[in-house]
Amino acid sequence: MSDALNTKPQNTKTITINGKQRYHEPAPTDMNVEAFRQVVTSRRSVRKFTDKPIPQEVTDDCLDMAMLAPCSSGLQPWEFYVVRSKDKKAKLVKACMSQFAAKTAAELIVCVARTDRIGDYAQKVLHDWPTPNMPTLVKRYYQLIPYNYAPGPLNSFGMMKKAAVTVGGLLTPVPRGPFTQKDLDLWAAKSTALACENLVLAFRAHGFDTCMMEGYDEQRVSKLLKLPNGAFPIMVIGAGERADDGVFFPQIRFDRKMFIHEV
Numbered sequence: 113m114s115d116a117l118n119t120k121p122q123n124t125k126t127i128t129i130n131g132k133q134r135y136h137e138p139a140p141t142d143m144n145v146e147a148f149r150q151v152v153t154s155r156r157s158v159r160k161f162t163d164k165p166i167p168q169e170v171t172d173d174c175l176d177m178a179m180l181a182p183c184s185s186g187l188q189p190w191e192f193y194v195v196r197s198k199d200k201k202a203k204l205v206k207a208c209m210s211q212f213a214a215k216t217a218a219e220l221i222v223c224v225a226r227t228d229r230i231g232d233y234a235q236k237v238l239h240d241w242p243t244p245n246m247p248t249l250v251k252r253y254y255q256l257i258p259y260n261y262a263p264g265p266l267n268s269f270g271m272m273k274k275a276a277v278t279v280g281g282l283l284t285p286v287p288r289g290p291f292t293q294k295d296l297d298l299w300a301a302k303s304t305a306l307a308c309e310n311l312v313l314a315f316r317a318h319g320f321d322t323c324m325m326e327g328y329d330e331q332r333v334s335k336l337l338k339l340p341n342g343a344f345p346i347m348v349i350g351a352g353e354r355a356d357d358g359v360f361f362p363q364i365r366f367d368r369k370m371f372i373h374e375v
């Protein structure tokens with residue numbers, strides 16, 4: 113490995129490996145695992161918050177960190193609605209069954225997964241590609257995404273693809289979906305949930321707390337935010353300063369042996 117680093121347009125650093133120029137983003141070595149552990153282990157679902165507001169810049173920073181979560185094909189199928197209007201907030205609290213965590217939260221953020229912008233965002237990746245030359249295979253991949261991910265009317269395209277994949281899959285490993293709208297919903301929800309986790313950890317790192325909530329009336333929340341078809345809330349996150357009695361119970365986790373399998 114050569115250490116000949118140089119800077120290309122858009123600050124892209126490259127390194128020469130076996131005579132070829134490769135993008136180079138070295139892993140930082142000055143990490144503090146104990147600081148990370150403290151954030152992870154001190155995160156609890158907090159259901160009672162104090163009146164202390166969260167500074168706007170803290171919420172913005174946390175949202176920015178949320179959106180650095182990994183996402184399928186880099187397509188960022190998420191949206192975050194920070195509900196600030198008094199009227200909308202009151203309606204959202206009600207839609208969250210007036211849960212304590214919603215009622216007392218300084219901020220309520222509705223985390224939305226979207227399957228309706230896959231084509232647009234694939235185009236955007238093609239347009240915004242960060243290096244001067246987009247590899248041909250990558251370009252082809254993003255050009256095909258709108259077709260590969262389209263379930264078609266009543267999942268008709270998806271069902272045809274599934275039939276083809278089932279046959280093709282007898283001979284070689286193939287990606288098995290997403291084929292249906294339900295598959296796409298799961299596809300978008302996975303990446304959005306990862307961003308949600310980043311969001312709650314970021315609040316914790318800033319000294320604030322959160323409660324993820326799925327106990328809400330999805331229809332009412334969607335209506336309140338005027339979400340289009342193909343967009344659906346996956347959770348509401350209440351955030352604020354932890355009240356002294358904000359954590360209701362000690363944390364329960366089962367024996368790790370139940371979940372970890374070395375095969």
Ligand SMILES: Cc1cc2nc3c(=O)[nH]c(=O)nc-3n(C[C@H](O)[C@H](O)[C@H](O)COP(=O)(O)O)c2cc1C
Nearest residue numbers: 155156157159211213323324325326327328347363
């Ligand atoms: C997807 C999801 C939905 C949740 N929904 C609610 C909810 O509606 N109300 C609530 O009080 N807690 C909710 N929780 C919090 C869980 O009850 C909590 O994470 C779990 O009991 C473990 O506690 P801990 O988060 O303090 O470790 C939810 C958590 C997740 C991940």
